[in-house]
Amino acid sequence: MNRVTKIAAVSAALLLTLAAGGAATADTDWAGRGPREAAALTGTAKLYRPAGDDITFGFDAHLAAKDNMDPEAATGTFRFSHYKGDWGGYAVAKVDCLVTGGKVAVVTGVVTETDVDAFRGKRVGVSVHDLGKHDRLGYSWIGKDTEAKLPKCMGSAPFEKVKAGTGDFQVLPWQLDYPTE
Structure with a gap:
């Protein structure tokens, strides 16, 4: 795999990981410790x-x-x-x-x-x-x-x-x- 392809693949994986993590913590407090206060x-x-x-x-x-x-x-x-x-x-x-x-x-x-x-x-x-x-x-x-x-x-x-x-x-x-x- 050439260098540009590797960078693109790692960047895409990182973005997917961050997006999934953000979606999973949308209803948590600012530190990700649990449910957001009401x-x-x-x-x-x-x-x-x-x-x-x-x-x-x-x-x-x-x-x-x-x-x-x-x-x-x-x-x-x-x-x-x-x-x-x-x-x-x-x-x-x-x-x-x-x-x-x-x-x-x-x-x-x-x-x-x-x-x-x-x-x-x-x-x-x-x-x-x-x-x-x-x-x-x-x-x-x-x-x-x-x-x-x-x-x-x-x-x-x-x-x-x-x-x-x-x-x-x-x-x-x-x-x-x-x-x-």
Whole structure:
């Protein structure tokens, strides 16, 4: 076999191997370790506030592939804090629902750790719009009626802008399995 034929044969075999491997791993995670998560929201950002408030949100929320049709089976935590001078506080919530669509996510959770009594044991919801360097965020406790109980999987529109250079939210879109007839 001449050299050109050998190179062509090896190249074709390599391409076929890569194509077959890619098809076999299309439904696996990025490292090929198993099924792709059904949905996820991760990352941290500070909100933009011209008055100097230090407001930070961080997420580590996941919906396993095996729970694809049950967003209330999501796991993880999210954290938020708001400080200005000597005033402020933080809270950590245990995720109880995660829904994503495209680059938008809504996560709810019950506050399990905080130094703000008003948040202790309360369900809170946060929405995120993953826009690269211009992420947006919304939260459920804005408004007058803060005593109302928030249902799982509910949040407000992402009305806040993140501070330039701080947004690194990553939303993994949910892929529903619809029944076929």
